[in-house]
Amino acid sequence: MRRAVPxxxxxxxxxxxxxxxCRGAAPDDGFKPxxxxxxxxxxxTTGNWxxxxxxxxxxxxxxxxxxxxxxxxxxxxxxxxxxxxxxxxFKFEKxxxxxxxxxxxxxxxxxxxxxxxxxxxxxGKKKIxxxxxxxxxxxxxxxxxxxxxxxxxxxxxxxxxxxxxxxVFNGExxxxxxxxxxPLKDRPLEGxxxxxxxxxxxxxxxxxxxxxxxxx
Numbered sequence: 001m002r003r004a005v006p007x008x009x010x011x012x013x014x015x016x017x018x019x020x021x022c023r024g025a026a027p028d029d030g031f032k033p034x035x036x037x038x039x040x041x042x043x044x045t046t047g048n049w050x051x052x053x054x055x056x057x058x059x060x061x062x063x064x065x066x067x068x069x070x071x072x073x074x075x076x077x078x079x080x081x082x083x084x085x086x087x088x089x090f091k092f093e094k095x096x097x098x099x100x101x102x103x104x105x106x107x108x109x110x111x112x113x114x115x116x117x118x119x120x121x122x123x124g125k126k127k128i129x130x131x132x133x134x135x136x137x138x139x140x141x142x143x144x145x146x147x148x149x150x151x152x153x154x155x156x157x158x159x160x161x162x163x164x165x166x167x168v169f170n171g172e173x174x175x176x177x178x179x180x181x182x183p184l185k186d187r188p189l190e191g192x193x194x195x196x197x198x199x200x201x202x203x204x205x206x207x208x209x210x211x212x213x214x215x216x
Contacts, residue, residue, distance in 0.1 A: 031087060031208040034193075040075070044107070047073030047197040056205045057195075059098070065199040068097075068111075076107045076194035083212040086158045086193065091203050094150040096121045098202040099137070102160060103191035114191055115139075115184050117158055117167055117175075119202065123149045134169040139182040142167070142174035153205070161212060162189065 034042070037055035047070070048060045057075070065073070081103070092098065097120045104114030115136060122132040125145055129135065133154075134142035146169040148154050157168040163185075167175035179185060195204060 030210045031085075032210070034077070034207045034209055042078055043075055044078055045073060045075045045197070046070075047075065049075045049195075049197075052203075054205070056203055057207070058203045059195075059197055059201060061197075061199040061201070065197075068196060068198050070197060070199075071108050071110050073197040074101065074107070074110060074194045075197070076101075076104070076110075077192050080190050080192055081209065081211065082190040083161045084159075085210040085212065086160075086207075087156070087209070088207040089153045089155050089205050090119055091148075091153045092119065092121055092150055093201045094121060096150060096200050096202055097196075097198040098200070099196035099198075100156065100158065101192075101194040101196060102158065102165075103188050104194055105188045105191050107192055107194065110194055110196075111137075113187070114194075115165075115179070115187050116196070117156065119196070121147070121150050123147050134167060134174045136165065136167070136175055136177060136184075139179075139184050140165075140175045140177045142169065144169075144172055144174055146170040146172050146174060 035057060039051055048062050050058060050060060052058050099116040099119050101110045101114045101116050104110045106113040118133055118135045118137055120133050128142060128145050130137055130139060130141045133147040155170050159166045163178055163180035165177045165179055
């Protein structure tokens with residue numbers, strides 16, 4: 001028993017010193033939060049987007065608001081982005097609808113000057129199209145319907161490098177697209193990022209971005 005005590009003390013020292021060093025040596029993954037958790041600094045909107053406890057960004061439509069052409073009501077970044085990985089979670093109410101807009105040239109015309117990864121309640125739908133959740137509107141049908149039921153959190157990892165776009169949806173790659181060979185080939189390689197206001201409740205959280213230094 002006496003011999004066991006020094007051995008145990010050695011283990012304590014080893015794990016108490018070495019393990020924290022190892023944890024501290026973990027490399028930074030390069031992702032940065034796109035919201036500060038308190039307000040909408042860095043973003044523009046006339047819509048009723050608010051920050052809830054836990055840093056969750058949600059849309060609370062005002063009475064009488066309808067439709068998707070109210071571009072100024074979209075929640076849009078103040079600056080442009082080029083090559084990046086965008087990582088986020090979202091959920092919606094039943095029949096909810098929104099969208100993640102990317103590389104938008106003109107915030108006043110997001111549908112025509114950017115492209116949208118769809119966010120919509122298509123849970124359980126058997127035959128899916130580019131307008132269903134995970135699809136790229138107007139060009140790319142997701143390979144699988146990965147969306148969860150209303151009220152549950154979903155996860156997107158969207159990568160834009162040059163004209164190459166991939167969408168990983170709840171752990172499954174559902175889009176792998178060369179934009180230059182698609183109907184969206186005229187869209188810019190740099191632009192704003194935005195979340196669509198469809199006048200329906202939507203929640204986003206853990207919105208992070210990693211900008212990539214890719215040779216032009």
